[in-house]
Amino acid sequence: MKLLVLSGRVPRTPFKLMYRVYKYVLPEVRRELHRLRSLAESIPDPELRTQALASMASKQFHCEGGAVYAAANIEQRHILxxxxxxxxxxxDYLDNLCDRSTSLDPDDFRLLHQSMLDAVNPDAPLRDYYAHREERLDEGYLHELVRTCQGCVSRLPGYRHARPFVTELVTLYSDLQVYKHIRKDLREPRLLAWWNEHRSSYAHLQWNEFAAATGSTLGMFMLFLAAADENLSEGEARFIRDAYFPHVCSLHILLDYLIDQEEDRIGGDLNFCNYYNDQVTLIERIGEIVQHAREDVRRLPAWRFHRMIIEGLLALYLSDPKVRQQADVRRISKRLMRNSPLTRLFFWGNSVWIRKQQT
Known part of the structure; x- marks a missing residue:
């Protein structure tokens, strides 16, 4: 493969990557979030406004972490x-709406997440995504998010080859969000039935690990980065999708669920880390997925960049303050961080520093 965005322009060292993150990525992410926060503050419906603002307040690091992919192509960061x-x-907004929903209607969740499918299809018409719920007045907030995405993907020169795989990942993401938020007695049976539709392709995974993979946006973001290259081919886009899904994506969300265990217990939310027999098994399975993820990205051009993404994921999540507040998670974190490479420790220190600047 000779993708420009995956070769000469990509930062090859943690220092170069973090230089770009501090100089370009973080300031521009925060400016964009400030714009969206101003729009969210004008949402008339109090529940929609609360969840929109809460999603940005508590999950800002999701945007900051995801936007690291823009550091691989600074020239196209104004799109990425x-x-x-x-x-x-x-x-994040829809996750909050579904987690704390006044509804348990799968049609409601499906229509809400149609906004994500429309967002990655520049030709899709806008819809009334709130049609199946009482809270509907958002002053055009969700439509603005969709239009922003549509405008950006239409400017990515290689997007026509990436689009089928982005759509596939968004479809899987939407399926997950529907099944994990319906009535509690239906969640596991529906998730297991869904897993049975896919298990032949991912037989080495457990059902919760596949479900976790579908909950990640990283594969989508990597395909956006690749689509910034006008020479991207369909075969290269498929190769990138396969390098990220399922292992990099599964690792991402298992770590997210790991640190949210207490929060999900209190909220009555499904958590994929609770489906292992014991902590030892959980640690072993995450360790195996880390190894698979490293092997997968090793096949990509500029593979060191993707290896930094993996080490950065571990550092970002295991340094989260939520870890210290949960004794079991703290023990697991120590085990996973044992014998860490210097790159992971470097990202750990930077993750702690960035969080301190937000307080």
Whole structure:
């Protein structure tokens, strides 16, 4: 493969990557979030406004972490950063709406997440995404997020070859969000039935690990980065999708669920880390997925960049303050961080520093 965005322009060392993150990515992500926060503050419906603002307040690091992909092509960051921030904000906003929903209607959840599918299809018409729920007045907030994504993907010169695989990943993401938020007695049976439709392709995974993979936006963001190259081919886009899904994506969301265990217990939310027999098994399975993820990205051009993404994921999540507040998670974190490479420790220190600047 000779993708420009995956070769000469990509930062090859943690220092170069973080230089770009501090100089370009973080300031521009925060400017974009400030714009979206101003729009969210004007939402008339109090529940929609609360969840929109809460998603940005508590999950800002999702946008900051996702936008690291823009550091691999600084020249196209004016497209990549607004795109990544807008799609991630849709994801976080809808997750909040579904987690704390006044509804348990799968049609409601499906229509809400149609906004993500429309966002990655520049030709899709806008719809009334709130049609199946009482809270509907958002002053055009969700439509603005969708339009931002559509405008950005239409400017990516290689997007026509990436689009089928982005759509596939968004479809899987939407399926997950529907099944994990319906009535509690239906969640596991529906998730297991869904897993049975896919298990032949991912037989080495457990059902919860596949489900976790579908909940990640990283594969989408990597395909956006690749689509910034006008020479991207369909075969290369498929190769990138396969390098990220399922292992990099599964690792991402298992770590997210790991640190949210207490929060999900209190909220009555499904958590994929609770489906292992014991902590030892959980640690072993995450360790195996880390190894698979490293092997997968090793096949990509500029593979060191993707290896930094993996080490950065571990550092970002295991340094989260939520870890210290949960004794079991703290023990697991120590085990996973044992014998860490210097790159992971470097990203750990930077993750702690960035969080301190937000307080």
């Amino acid at each position: 950063i607004p795109l990544i921030v807008a799609l991630q904000t849709i994801s």
